[in-house]
């Protein structure tokens with residue numbers, strides 16, 4: 001089945017195709033208003049979400065389709081003890097595409113294996129978040145005109161931040177990219193995610209100020225409170241990095257400042273006015289990329305049957 005669990009399920013050619021489609025959707029939305037007529041997207045969200053769920057639903061509705069689903073495990077039969085596998089088997093009979101978010105790392109693999117329709121991982125624990133990466137790639141591409149030859153700073157919670165794991169896996173497959181990973185020692189990028197960086201140059205640093213000057217992209221992230229086992233450790237680390245206008249003094253004029261959102265304190269509101277701030281655009285691009293992804297997966301399914 002055509003599924004997106006890990007961003008590497010898509011080849012670079014697939015990603016480029018999805019970006020081109022998303023750009024066409026952005027420029028000619030009317031052309032696509034009936035593309036998914038009579039199709040149904042099911043959103044199974046066991047974990048909180050604002051952007052990912054609503055942009056996925058808005059994407060399907062903008063393609064002329066409909067949406068069913070639940071928001072919060074408490075509203076599903078998980079509370080009665082139903083497994084993910086059983087839920088997904090059942091929902092496969094009700095929907096043409098399934099998007100699922102779950103708090104457990106790897107839950108998406110179980111679900112994808114059971115799904116009889118295209119399946120989208122909308123975030124599994126502290127593991128991966130491939131559709132956020134699609135939004136991120138379109139944002140970088142439309143801002144800087146390329147996805148290669150970039151110096152990308154990724155700052156904050158690289159241990160639990162699933163968006164960073166998928167982003168590194170995607171950008172490492174484009175030529176001449178290098179990463180500057182900025183985090184406290186406790187929240188460094190885990191080995192499984194580092195392996196995805198392949199042969200790309202990686203520098204690890206604890207200082208945002210010392211790293212910022214020659215970056216093309218700065219990707220800030222939230223410290224993932226819900227994944228900490230110690231509240232005390234979260235309190236100690238939560239404000240490790242706060243991007244404020246003074247810290248941007250030496251940054252490039254075309255720096256692309258990103259954040260998957262929600263933000264807590266990582267970017268001060270004063271930065272929102274800076275023309276280099278791309279994080280609200282990034283949320284809109286997430287919708288276009290999810291529209292393009294739904295069309296891509298349905299097309300792949302058709303080709304395979």
Ligand code: NCD
Nearest residue numbers: 051052123129222260261262
């Ligand atoms: C991210 C997530 O859920 O992993 N949010 C999102 O989907 N845009 C980032 C986060 O929660 O910090």
